[in-house]
Amino acid sequence: MVSPQDSPYLVKTPLTQIVYKLPVTEYPNHKFIGCSDIIDYEIHNKLGEGTFGEVHKGIHKKTNKVVALKRILMHNEKEGIPITAIREIKILKMLSHTNVINLIDMAIGVDESNSNTDANNEAQPSIYMIFPYMDHDLAGLLENPKVKFTEAQIKWYMKQLLEGTFYLHQHKILHRDLKDNKGVLKIGDFGLSRPLQEKSLTGCVVTRWYRAPELLLKERRYDTAIDMWAIGCVFGEMLKGSPILRGRSDQDQLDLIFKLCGTPTEEDWPDLLDKLLVCNPQNRATAFAALDHDYFFTEPLPADPKE
Known part of the structure; x- marks a missing residue:
């Protein structure tokens, strides 16, 4: 396990400082052959x-x-x-x-x-x-009953998901899919993504179980908060081992959301999940705020991918 002194990921500072403290190799300028x-x-x-x-x-x-x-x-x-x-x-x-x-x-x-x-x-x-080539699809890992994530592994995946999402949101892009290669998470499948300023309701593109309430309520304009809701659902799924909101229809999905969001306690879920699964998108944590949450700076610390 890396110590806070050895890893820029584990030093609690404003997110802008975390981003710029990362080694150059962490943000490769990949070469596109043509x-x-x-x-x-x-x-x-x-x-x-x-x-x-x-x-x-x-x-x-x-x-x-x-x-x-x-x-x-x-x-x-x-x-x-x-x-x-x-x-x-x-x-x-x-x-x-x-x-x-x-x-x-x-x-x-x-x-x-x-x-x-x-x-x-x-x-x-x-x-x-x-x-x-990526070894795994995160959804496939979550569906595999033989795969049980430790708390440290969950933190490691959540940090990567939030860092990639923060980068995308800086570029005003909403994300969609997750892949995993030897412990390194990558966000992919941008076929249904669009620059944020163009984003309007042209049909729901998020699987119902991960769909934010504003989408289910047919909101015509939405923003990066829909990603944060989906991340909260993925977080809950990693903690529980199965999807936490299995709606059979849009109305059933809304009913489950309203039941859940009124009940979480500190004993049931870490504080961070409570900041992500917030019905009002304006009050939902951003990727910037989520990355600086105490959850990532308390024991057990996020796992070392080499493990």
Whole structure:
């Protein structure tokens, strides 16, 4: 376990000082290669589906580096690349933070696994977004009954989540998805994200169980506070071992929220959760305030990722 003297993360100072005390390597200026040919990569097993495409495990042939390839699905090639894909590419190219997933390359070409053909039975080219390969999806870890987080591990993940969220909020971006690689948490999947000034109700994009009450109440304008509510739900889930608000409908979700938010006590939940799960978004803790909470500076301290 690192001591407060050894780690800039564990020194309680104003958040702006914490950010600028971090080693340079903590905020890498990742290199975006540009546009490669898909033949530069070996495409392996399918990992899942993202917002607008399939995700496969792959290997960059020249470097032998394991990567994740997200193939952008174009259901109607005449309309071009989906706006969600363009939005995610644009956002990821402008962001650089240890706890935010980085886009390392784009690739184009026709691969053997792509059965997409036109009227003349000619294979259509595919466009891929290339990401670092991540060992786990945090949701998958939370759903695994064999995985039990210690309090120190919960603090470590929460600090990373809040630091990445604070960075995104500084850039007026709302987040969506979480990945984990050897204890390093990264926020990803920006297909449904938008710059905050453009954010309005165009359909709920947050899974109901993590949806802030203002979204459930059909608020047309909302801000970064919706992320803080979702973070509170993730925090509670890590503490409890299962989702804390399992609404079967929007109204049921609201009922559960109103029941919960009137009942938390210091014995039930740490103070920090009580600051995140606040119905009024104006009174909800920001990522800035949450990072400076006493929760992260009392024993047990956040875990060392090497452990």
